[in-house]
Amino acid sequence: MGDQPHRLPGGGEAVGAMAGAAAVLVCGLIEDQTQPWLGSPAWRVLFWLVVLGTAAAVALIRRAPAVSLALAWLIPICQVLAGTAFLFTQIAVLAVAFGVARWxxxxxxxxxxxxxxxxxxVAVILLQAHGVRINLPVASWQLIAGAVHGLGIGWRIGVALVFMALLGAPWLAGVALRTADRARAELDHAARERARAEETARIRDAQTRLARDVHDVVGHSLAVILAQAESGQYLPDDDPAALKSALATIATSARTSLREVRDVLSATRDPADDLDKLIDNVRTGGHEVVSGQDGTPLSLGEQGQVAAYxxxxxxxxxxxxHGRRDSPVIVRRSWVDDALVIQVRNAAGGGAEGTGSGLDGMRERLAAVGGTLDTGRREDVFVATARIPAAP
Structure with missing residues (x-):
């Protein structure tokens, strides 16, 4: 809760304070040349001490507001003790009132x-007790006297109210700008926090997609490799050509899996991967796949194409x-209305095909593009149906 200045970025306000101090010096020089009572060297020294002190108070309102406020009090006190007149140049105290309120x-x-x-x-007390002299132009005196008289509440209360109005207006302006600066800073902070949260969510989403893609690629390839390896157990021992073909298929599937994993990790995979090629890879692995397509193809967009693949x-x-090896896998792609519907059927085996992270990953991926996934077992057939909406 210390008295630390309210700092804002940039040096425009500091430059303005220095310009205000320079203006005070110029006003002091003009007042010096126009006031006959400054003929005494001693009075002139006191005069310039007041002017320099006032200029310093204005110059420090941005960098050291507390010091500026102290000078605004100290200089008039010294003037009262020395018996010198208050100067027109000291109107700059209004700038001090503004600056200390803002910064x-x-x-x-x-x-x-x-x-x-x-x-x-204090001003009312001094005026009543000592008749303090204020070096203001006649027009300024008339203006102030007229304002005090117009209040009709006595010169003491009138003088106090006029002084408070003169000093209070810039002080309130400083408070208003200070509040606006603080509100703007809080909004900026909230915006940065929101951007940071959005970036964190984006990174986590990207990590989830990456893990899902690796799961899909590796899981698919390992399933093909496992199926081909198991089928090799039933090859006749006197048929090395068939064994070599099975090993070549395993090597091709492994090579394809490695390439796809590298593509996923480097984010360079072509989103328009050919679904027919994907089906052919399963056939090459030794599984019978019956595939068909109907309807007029539509554009799915990049995200939709990746999701479909x-x-x-x-x-x-x-x-x-999970399916039985003695029955074909049936793949049907239908373009209906504004979507692509992919349905895969296979004779159900003994595994739990309707659960697992794979299905959850499919649902999340489809939900991200506005699609849906339905799965279920119909007698001895497991059916999975995905709907991917076309690009708008």
Whole structure:
């Protein structure tokens, strides 16, 4: 809760404070040349000490508001003790009132706010007790006197109110800008936090998609490799050509899997992978696949194409892993209305085909593009149906 200045980025305000200090010096020079009572060297020295002190108070309102406020109090006190007149140049105290309200720490802000009524009360007391001389132009005196008289509440209260109005207006303006700066900073902070949360969610989503893609690629390839390896057990011992063909198929599937994993990790895979090629790879692995397509193809968009490929890949993997090898896998692709419907049927084996992370991954992938997945067992046939909407 210390009295730390309220800092804002940029140096525009500091430059403005220095320009204000320079303006105070110029006003002091003009006042020096136009006031006959400054003929004495001693008075002139005191005069310039006041001008320089006032200029320093204005110059420090951005970098050291508390020091600026202290000078705004110290200089008039010294003037009263020395018996010198208050200067027209000291109108710059209005800039000090504005600056300490906008950039001062919390303690400085409260002290400056209390200084306005306190300073006004001190001014009334000094005017009544000592007749303090204020070096203002005649027109300024007439304006102030007219304002005080117009209030009709006595010169003491009138002077106090005029002083508080003069000092309070810039102080309130500083408070208003200070509040706006703080609100803007809070909004910026909230925006940064929201952007950080969105980036974290995006990274996690990308990690989830990457894990799902690797699962789909490796799971599919291992299912093909396992099926081919198991079929090799039933090859006749005197048929090395068939054994070599099975080994070549295993090697091709492994090579394809490695290439797809590299593509997934480097995010360079072509989203328009050929679904027919995917089905042919399963046939090459020794599984009978009956495939058909009807309807007029539509554009699925990049995300929809990737979803269609990965979902069909996972469907075929499940069919190979859990289905019966003595029955064909039936794949049907239908373009209906504004979507692609992929249905995979296989004779159900003894495994639990309707559960597992593979199906959950398919549902999540389809949901991301607005699609759906239905799975179920109809007597001895397991059916999985995916719907991928066409691109708008």
């Amino acid at each position: 001062g720490g919390r303690l400085t802000l409260w002290v400056s706010g209390l200084s306005i009524p306190a300073g006004s009360a 990965r979902v069909l890949q996972e469907m075929l993997t499940n069919a190979i892993r």
